[in-house]
Amino acid sequence: MxxxxxxxxxxxxxxxxxxxxxxxxxxxxxxxxxxxxxxxxxxxxxxxxxxxxxxxxxxxxxxxxxxxxxxxxxxxxxxxxxxxxxxxxxxxxxxxxxxxxxxxxxxxxxxxxxxxxxxxxxxxxxxxxxxxxxxxxxxxxxxxxxxxxxxxxxxxxxxxxxxxxxxIDEAQYVAGIVAAHMAKNGKLGFIAAKPIPQVVRNINSYTLGARTVNPKATTQVVFTGDWSLPVKEAEAANSMADQGIEVITCHVDSPKVIMETAEKRGIYCTGYHTNQSKLAPKGYLTGAEWDxxxxxxxxxxxxxxxxxxxxxxxxxxxxxGYKEGYIKVSDYGPAVTDAAKKDADAAKTKLEAETLIIYKGPLKDNKGKVVIPAGKEFKQKDTELEKMDWLVEGVLGTVKS
Known part of the structure; x- marks a missing residue:
């Protein structure tokens, strides 16, 4: 094409x-x-x-x-x-x-x-x-x-x-809920290109969504260094599968290799950008999509x-976001449980109504520092979130400039 x-x-x-x-x-x-x-x-x-x-x-x-x-x-x-x-x-x-x-x-x-x-x-x-x-x-x-x-x-x-x-981090939040339901050991993986604020925000929202289901859930993050590096993306996906990670997602230009690798390794995946269910018909759970x-x-x-x-x-x-109709999540895959669908749909409804605030205190980063104090919250349109340079508690990895 x-x-x-x-x-x-x-x-x-x-x-x-x-x-x-x-x-x-x-x-x-x-x-x-x-x-x-x-x-x-x-x-x-x-x-x-x-x-x-x-x-x-x-x-x-x-x-x-x-x-x-x-x-x-x-x-x-x-x-x-x-x-x-x-x-x-x-x-x-x-x-x-x-x-x-x-x-x-x-x-x-x-x-x-x-x-x-x-x-x-x-x-x-x-x-x-x-x-x-x-x-x-x-x-x-x-x-x-x-x-x-x-x-x-x-x-x-x-x-x-x-x-x-x-x-789109709203959709990642919902995908994280589904992922946590499906990962019995609570181990999730996130393959990302660069640690710019929009990518970091997706990682954090995915993890925060997951931890509403399983407070002990972790997200292993790997930064490849660029938007399209298929070899490194495949290596990262295989490494995560070897470590026992049960669900992987990503923020790269094309998730194709990552979705296909997850399917070959027999682990679940959630997509990004568009619907990738054709690439992983058994393991694709859902995905964060733009409109x-x-x-x-x-x-x-x-x-x-x-x-x-x-x-x-x-x-x-x-x-x-959801309220304006600018994002959506992919249809649920065949493996997704009714309990996961129920929790994910409830979160979507609250996000559409703007009654669910993803970033509110008290919230710590993955080094134990309080990044949002108790009583403080950032709504989606707050430009402070577009400067995000920290990873939330539960994310295994570091942000490198």
């Missing part, structure tokens, strides 16, 4: 010359995130607005992926989101896959803007934000750039740049109405 649209040689040469000449603004340093039924709705942190006229203006939306569109992971989730928004009237989409986090993504963005006439661009990978989006955006003030996970800072970043993300088409549909509606992130008609920061 991977299709990389060719760029003409003259266009590449022109764009590279502009980039080399420093035609775009200076870079600002900031941590950003990595790292699929569109019905616009009004909510805090959502781009949708109520009482608007029916959209009529055509919009060209460009999507850029760091890997293949059929990776059973991060890129496929965004591709599925793109496919959803492409079905809306007045929306035209263009895309390019397997674009590395180098100056090539700047070329891809400029190609979409200059040749495809895209006025909205979604470069979806972790390393696309800084420096690449931050370099291209100032020179294209009439184009809106939206990044999945970037933490926009007013007064520091270009006004035509926005950030969107979903609280990007919901967010993309909301953006399309507002842009068709003439609104923009530059003039404040669209929020610079868009966030949401």
């Amino acid at each position: 991977t299709t990389k649209r060719p760029l003409s040689v003259p266009r590449r040469q022109i764009i590279r010359g502009l980039l080399a000449a420093g035609a775009f603004g200076a870079t600002s340093r900031l941590w950003v995130g990595c790292t699929p039924t569109p019905t616009p709705e009004t909510s805090s942190g959502s781009p949708a607005a109520s009482g608007s006229a029916s959209p009529t203006k055509e919009v060209v939306m460009g999507f850029i992926y760091v890997g293949p569109k059929d990776d059973y992971g991060w890129n496929q989730a965004h591709f599925e989101g793109k496919e959803g928004v492409a079905k809306l009237p007045g929306v035209k989409t263009v895309e390019q896959a397997s674009v590395p986090e180098t100056n090539e993504v700047q070329e891809a963005m400029l190609n979409m803007i200059n040749q495809d006439k895209a006025t909205v661009v979604f470069p979806t990978s972790f390393g696309y934000f800084d420096p690449h989006i931050l370099k291209v955006a100032p020179g294209n003030p009439n184009v809106q750039f939206f990044h999945a996970g970037g933490l926009y800072v007013e007064g520091k970043h270009p006004k035509n740049v926005g950030s969107y993300f979903a609280y 990007w088409s919901k967010i993309y549909g909301e953006y399309a509606k507002l842009i068709q109405e003439g609104k923009s992130v530059t003039d404040g008609g669209i929020p610079h920061l868009v966030r949401g």
Whole structure:
């Protein structure tokens, strides 16, 4: 399915010359995130607005992926989101896959803007934000750039740049509940790419969910060092199976190898990004999934109405979870018990109603330090959680910068 649209040689040469000449603004340093039924709705942190006229203006939306569109992971989730928004009237989409986090993504963005006439661009990978989006955006003030996970800072970043993300750690929390029910010895495993806050948050939420079922449950974490390292991922999964870990999950670009390895080793797994049940028909329990088409549909509606992130008609920061319909969990696999389903469904209901607070004190990290004191709590939209650099009690591993 991977299709990389060719760029003409003259266009590449022109764009590279502009980039080399420093035609775009200076870079600002900031941590950003990595790292699929569109019905616009009004909510805090959502781009949708109520009482608007029916959209009529055509919009060209460009999507850029760091890997293949059929990776059973991060890129496929965004591709599925793109496919959803492409079905809306007045929306035209263009895309390019397997674009590395180098100056090539700047070329891809400029190609979409200059040749495809895209006025909205979604470069979806972790390393696309800084420096690449931050370099291209100032020179294209009439184009809106939206990044999945970037933490926009007013007064520091270009006004035509926005950030969107979903609280998928809510789904990881639910998956952790299922995992703890199925792991008789309480041993869980988490294979992760990099210890950035969004990854750390997923590890912590998974563990906190598990420990509501089994307070002694542990999560062994292994950081591979990059988003797509299939050999290291397989080695980590095999090592966990050798250690007696009974359920493994992950936060890497493509969980494919990890799910397949778990199935071969006869242990359970919970997925990430998209539904991977086909890869592990016996051992797949559930998984944390994005619904990007919901967010993309909301953006399309507002842009068709003439609104923009530059003039404040669209929020610079868009966030949401179960309540906003931005995430979901995979259907339960055949091995999942009724008790696990009951507890997981109850947690989902509370998260949708925002009556379940995942991060509330007293809470200790895995070194025994109190990170959230008694009486203190952080709700999902609190940006303090987007700076997370500690692992909760029960996680076996360390965060290394």
